[in-house]
Amino acid sequence: MAWPRFLQRGALLTSFSHHHLAVFLLTFFSYSLLHASRKTFSNVKVSISKQWTPNAFNTSLDLPAEIWSSNHLFPSTEEATLFLGTLDTVFLFSYAVGLFISGIIGDRLNLRWVLSFGMCSSAFVVFVFGTLTEWLHFYNKWFYCGLWIVNGLLQSTGWPCVVAVMGNWFGKAGRGVVFGLWSACASVGNILGAFLASSVLQYGYEYAFLVTASVQFAGGIIIFFGLLVSPEEIGLPSIGAEESSEEDSQRPLIDGAENEDDYEPNYSIQEDRAVVQVKAISFHQACCLPGVIPYSLAYACLKLVNYSFFFWLPFYLSNNFGWKEAEADKLSIWYDVGGIIGGTLLGFISDVLQKRAPVLALSLFLAVGSLVGYSRSPNNKSINALLMTITGFFIGGPSNMVSSAISADLGRQELIQGNSEALATVTGIVDGTGSIGAAVGQYLVSLIQDNLGWMWVFYFFILMTSCTILFILPLIVREVFSLVQRRQAHSLNE
Numbered sequence: 001m002a003w004p005r006f007l008q009r010g011a012l013l014t015s016f017s018h019h020h021l022a023v024f025l026l027t028f029f030s031y032s033l034l035h036a037s038r039k040t041f042s043n044v045k046v047s048i049s050k051q052w053t054p055n056a057f058n059t060s061l062d063l064p065a066e067i068w069s070s071n072h073l074f075p076s077t078e079e080a081t082l083f084l085g086t087l088d089t090v091f092l093f094s095y096a097v098g099l100f101i102s103g104i105i106g107d108r109l110n111l112r113w114v115l116s117f118g119m120c121s122s123a124f125v126v127f128v129f130g131t132l133t134e135w136l137h138f139y140n141k142w143f144y145c146g147l148w149i150v151n152g153l154l155q156s157t158g159w160p161c162v163v164a165v166m167g168n169w170f171g172k173a174g175r176g177v178v179f180g181l182w183s184a185c186a187s188v189g190n191i192l193g194a195f196l197a198s199s200v201l202q203y204g205y206e207y208a209f210l211v212t213a214s215v216q217f218a219g220g221i222i223i224f225f226g227l228l229v230s231p232e233e234i235g236l237p238s239i240g241a242e243e244s245s246e247e248d249s250q251r252p253l254i255d256g257a258e259n260e261d262d263y264e265p266n267y268s269i270q271e272d273r274a275v276v277q278v279k280a281i282s283f284h285q286a287c288c289l290p291g292v293i294p295y296s297l298a299y300a301c302l303k304l305v306n307y308s309f310f311f312w313l314p315f316y317l318s319n320n321f322g323w324k325e326a327e328a329d330k331l332s333i334w335y336d337v338g339g340i341i342g343g344t345l346l347g348f349i350s351d352v353l354q355k356r357a358p359v360l361a362l363s364l365f366l367a368v369g370s371l372v373g374y375s376r377s378p379n380n381k382s383i384n385a386l387l388m389t390i391t392g393f394f395i396g397g398p399s400n401m402v403s404s405a406i407s408a409d410l411g412r413q414e415l416i417q418g419n420s421e422a423l424a425t426v427t428g429i430v431d432g433t434g435s436i437g438a439a440v441g442q443y444l445v446s447l448i449q450d451n452l453g454w455m456w457v458f459y460f461f462i463l464m465t466s467c468t469i470l471f472i473l474p475l476i477v478r479e480v481f482s483l484v485q486r487r488q489a490h491s492l493n494e
Contacts (some may be wrong), residue, residue, distance in 0.1 A: 017236075019169075019228060019231070019234065019236070020169055020170070022226070022228070023165060023166070023169045023227070023228060024166070024169075024170075024178075024182060026222070026223060026226060026227050027162040027165050027166055027182070027185070027227070028182055028184075028185040028188070029185070029219065030115060030119060030158065030162060030219055030220075030223050030227075031158050031159065031162050031185040031186065031189065032185045032186070032188045032189035032192060033119065033189065033192075033212075033215060033216040033219040034118075034119065034122065034155055034158045034189065034216065035185070035186045035188075035189025035190055035192075035193065036189045036190070036192040036193035036196065036212050036215070036216070037122065037123070037126045037155075037193065037209075037212045037213060037216050038091075038155070038189075038193070038310075039189065039190045039192075039193025039194055039197070039310070040126075040130070040193045040196065040197045040208050040209055040212045041087075041130070041209075042193075042310060042311050042312075042313075042314060042315075043193065043194050043197040043198065043201075043208070043314050043325075043329045043332075044130075044197055044201065044205040044208050044209075044325075045081075045084050045314070045315050046314075046315065046318055046325045047201065047204075047205040047325065048080070048084065048205055049077050049080040049081055049084065050077070051134075051205070052073040052074055052080045052083075052139065053073075053074050053075070053076060053077050053079075053080050073139050073141060078450065081315075081446065081450075082446055082450065083141065084446075085442055085443055085445065085446030085447075086145075086443065086446075087144065087145065087148050088311050088439075088442035088443075089439050089440070089442045089443040090145055090148050090149055090152070090439075091148045091149070091151060091152040091439075092152065092307070092435050092436075092438045092439030092442060093152070093435075093436070093439040094148070094149040094150075094151075094152030094153050094156075095152035095153070095155055095156050095435045095439070096152075096156075096432045096433070096434075096435035096436040096438075096439055097152075097153070097156075097432070098152060098153040098154070098155070098156025098157070098432075099156045099159065099160060099428045099429075099431050099432030099435055100283070100428050100429065100432040101153075101156070101428075102114065102118075102156045102157045102160050102161070102424075102428055103160040103424045103425040103426070103427055103428020103429065103432070104283060104424075104425055104428065105157075106157070106160045106161045106164055106424035106425075106428070110229065111161045111164055111165050111227075111229040111424070112223065112224060112227045112229050113224070114157050114161050115157060115158065115161040115162065115165075115220075115223055115227070116220045116221070116223045116224035116227075117157065117220075118154050118155065118156070118157025118158055118161075118220075119157075119158070119216055119217070119219055119220030119223060120216075120217050120220035120221065121154045122151055122154040122155050122216065123213040123214070123216040123217035123220065124213070124217070125147055125150055125151045125154060126151060126209055126212065126213040126216070127209065127210065127213040127214075128147060129144065129147045129148065129151065129209065130205065130206055130208070130209025130210070130213075131206040131207070131209045131210045131213070134204070134205070134206035135206065156428075156432075156435075159403070159427065159428075159431050160424040160425075160427045160428040160431070161424060162185075163403075163404060163407055163424070163427040164229075164424035164427065165227065165229050165230075166178075166179065166182060166404075168229060168230040168231065169230070169231060177344065177347050177348045177351055178347075179347060179401075179404040179405035180343045180344040180345070180346060180347020180348065180400065180401060180404070180405060181343070181344045181347070182404065183343045183347075183400035183401070183403065183404035183405070184339070184340035184343055184344065184400065186336075186339075186400065187336035187337070187339045187340045187343075187392075187396060187400075188336070188340070190310065190332075190333070190336045191333045191336050191337075193212060194314075194329045194330065194332060194333055195330075195333075196208065196211050196212050196215070197212070197329060198326045198329040198330055201325070201326060201329075202326075283425065283429075286425045286426050286429055287429060289410060289426065291409075291410050291475060292410055292426060292429060292430065294471055294472050294474065294475055295402060295406060295407075295410065295430055295471075295472065295475075296429055296430045296432075296433035296434070297433065297471040298402070298467075298468045298469075298471035298472045299399075299402045299403065299430055299431070299433060299434035299437070299468075300433050300434050300436060300437025300438075301437055301464040301465070301467040301468040301471065302364075302395075302398060302399050302402065302434070302464070302465070302468045303399060303403075303431075303434035303435065303437055303438040304437040304438045304440070304441030304464050305395055305441070305461045305464050305465055306339075306395055306396055306399040306438075307438040307441065307442070308438075308441055308442065308445050308457075308461065309335055309391075309392075309395065309396075311442055311445075312442075312445055313328075313332040313335060313388075314328040314329050314332045315328075316454060317331060317332065317384075320454055321379050321384075323381070327381075331381060331384065331385055331388070332388070334385040334386075334388045334389045334392065335388045335389070335391065335392035335396065336392060336396065337389055337392065338388065338389040338390060338391065338392025338393035338394075338396060338397070339392040339393070339395070339396020339397055339399070339400060340396075341393055341397070342363070342392065342393035342394060342396055342397020342398070342400070343396065343397045343399075343400030343401055343404075345397070346359050346360070346363055346397050346398065346401050347401055347405055350401070350405070353483065355479040355480075355482070355483060356401065356405065356406050356409065356479075357472055357475040357476045357478075357479045357480075358476055358479055358480050358483065359401075360398050360401060360402070360406075360472065360476075361469055361472070361473075361476045363393075363394050363397060363398045364394070364398055364465055364468055364469050365469065366394045367391070367394035367395050367398070367465050368462050368465055368466065370387070370390045370391040370393075370394045370395070371391060371395075371458055371461050371462050371465065372458075372462065373387050373390070373391075374387040374388060374390075374391045374458070375454075375455060375458035395465070398468075402430065402434075403427075403430065403431055403434070406430075407426060407427045407430045407431070410426050410430065437464075441464070444460065445457055445460070448460055
């Protein structure tokens with residue numbers, strides 16, 4: 001039965017040491033800090049837009065007229081908003097390209113070095129972008145674009161590295177729950193970024209960038225001296241060695257085996273390990289692994305929707321309902337709360353079923369309904385927060401699941417067993433493809449909103465969510481069929 005088998009697997013969680021806890025927390029907060037700096041930019045868009053437009057649009061800012069006449073970038077807030085959307089697109093495109101590269105680099109260099117370098121150097125770029133330029137009153141569109149391209153490349157070192165480190169320490173035993181809870185790091189980072197930005201925004205948006213950049217830089221130093229990238233560094237057995245002794249662990253949650261109960265390994269893991277030379281797989285080999293391309297394309301659509309909420313939700317609340325920027329920043333936290341709960345609960349259910357795609361499909365189907373409901377939210381903060389949480393559950397939850405647990409499954413499936421140098425590459429491919437979709441989406445969101453209004457933006461989100469389901473439909477059908485066969489086999493045995 002699936003439930004006792006899950007309990008048997010889950011019992012392995014009790015063997016986790018304090019090293020596992022340290023790795024969980026360090027990787028969790030390292031990526032949270034990276035996301036916090038991104039969220040800061042999202043949360044101060046209204047303030048930046050005011051700063052970049054003429055004094056006629058900024059009666060609340062008592063700066064001399066000559067400063068506006070010499071330094072303002074745009075004639076209106078609408079054009080400033082469009083440029084902010086362009087910066088989001090530029091960031092995500094460079095982030096996407098960087099993910100493909102960072103995944104390959106992460107599988108070939110020390111993950112701790114790559115992660116620490118990315119955090120510290122990205123923090124410096126954020127400081128220059130948001131703080132130093134404002135202190136010097138230096139405003140230049142091309143300079144901003146160049147900095148944000150570099151920031152995207154540097155931030156891309158984060159996700160492939162932290163997923164690879166987690167994959168090195170945590171095996172399939174309860175991976176959906178562990179990774180579901182851990183993938184809340186992005187949402188926690190969003191909450192942290194919103195809190196830090198709103199707490200110092202009254203002093204100027206440059207101080208929001210200063211605070212998050214400083215905290216992120218300090219986090220990078222801690223990672224360099226404190227993170228253990230694999231159990232082997234302290235003489236513990238690797239995850240592959242522990243899993244090889246369990247027959248059930250040889251059944252990937254993403255494979256297409258028609259009858260899992262008839263599976264019997266007919267080879268010696270120890271003999272294979274003696275002859276297999278561990279070496280990083282190529283980019284092409286990683287793309288050809290089962291499930292990588294379908295999930296990558298699906299994630300391109302899903303991350304488009306998720307990141308649109310991430311980048312535009314505070315602005316939407318201020319623009320559409322007329323709420324104050326600080327209030328909108330705090331209210332947007334509820335979307336991330338829904339994502340945290342959704343990622344953990346969906347991961348738990350997928351562990352029980354030992355299948356990911358059906359759980360993902362059901363959540364995305366319900367996400368369509370939640371998007372329809374949220375698009376019609378009244379001008380009431382309590383109702384809006386409730387609908388936002390539900391939407392975050394069904395959009396952010398599946399997004400966390402694909403980018404963490406499913407990526408780990410794909411990078412450690414049976415075809416590459418014995419080769420641990422694939423997880424960062426596979427994670428980079430999935431998240432990189434997703435970021436390309438998100439990059440295109442940010443420009444389209446600003447374009448659609450400017451020409452058609454916010455309601456058409458939500459129609460666009462519904463279309464992309466439906467496309468997510470379509471891309472993984474073959475996997476959904478195959479895994480549902482496998483579940484039916486397994487239940488029929490158990491019924492016959494009883």
